[in-house]
Amino acid sequence: MRRSAAGETVVVRNIARSDGSVSMAVPTIAIRDDDEILALYIPVETVALDNYAVPDGERAAAVGTLPSSRGRRHVGRRWQTSILRLHLPGEAFSVWLFPDGQGGVASWYGNLEAPFVRTPIGIDIRDHALDVVADGKGCWRWKDEDEFARRLETGIDTVEHQAAVRAAGQSFIARLETRHAPFDMSWEDWQAPAQWLPRDLPANWQDDFGTHARLR
Ligand SMILES: [Mg+2]
Numbered sequence: 001m002r003r004s005a006a007g008e009t010v011v012v013r014n015i016a017r018s019d020g021s022v023s024m025a026v027p028t029i030a031i032r033d034d035d036e037i038l039a040l041y042i043p044v045e046t047v048a049l050d051n052y053a054v055p056d057g058e059r060a061a062a063v064g065t066l067p068s069s070r071g072r073r074h075v076g077r078r079w080q081t082s083i084l085r086l087h088l089p090g091e092a093f094s095v096w097l098f099p100d101g102q103g104g105v106a107s108w109y110g111n112l113e114a115p116f117v118r119t120p121i122g123i124d125i126r127d128h129a130l131d132v133v134a135d136g137k138g139c140w141r142w143k144d145e146d147e148f149a150r151r152l153e154t155g156i157d158t159v160e161h162q163a164a165v166r167a168a169g170q171s172f173i174a175r176l177e178t179r180h181a182p183f184d185m186s187w188e189d190w191q192a193p194a195q196w197l198p199r200d201l202p203a204n205w206q207d208d209f210g211t212h213a214r215l216r
Helices: 145-153 159-178
Strands: 009-015 022-033 038-042 047-050 060-067 073-079 083-087 093-099 105-113 117-119 122-125 127-135 140-143
Touching: 009 038, 093 159, 105 159, 127 145, 127 159, 140 159, 145 159
Parallel strands: 009 122
Antiparallel strands: 009 022, 022 038, 022 047, 038 083, 047 073, 060 073, 083 093, 093 105, 105 127, 117 122, 127 140
16 A cells, blocks of 8 residues: 655544444544654644544534444544644554644653554554553653453453553553654654645545454
């Protein structure tokens, strides 16, 4: 699958572990796509569709619903701040940079997820529930431990799978603490071109691109 040129729309989708359906889709903009990193930009006001049970939070507000062909209902949520989403090929996490609005970083978010798989419209990932969140000074904590524990209790996850997820989180933390990629790449200084406005999802955003079995 080809790489994206800067400025192209890249659709990031989460593929449900249960049935391979699309549980989240967000249109992003490619900043850089090479052997080292896939860097994506999500402008404020971008509308993502998801069917997670997420309360209307600080960064998203519901803007309507859309029925899905797979029997789920997707809620449109408007992104309330611009973020960068940084994927290192082969790594089981992505790094989300939330700017503080003054040229610094409010938080670094380690979203633990299966290494991305390319599709004709962007990339597919699978979220692993557990996350790591760090402030601009690098002070970090695990996030959503409760949900992660519940997934083990209810048999959604195996012990082995969760050990691998935890190891990916440790890898994020090690990179953060030793200032390895992407933390040494000056992403906090990157400025979006003024003409990079929110993108729309393409009509085929729910298509099955055969990634379900390839996402761990
Ligand atoms: Mg997550």
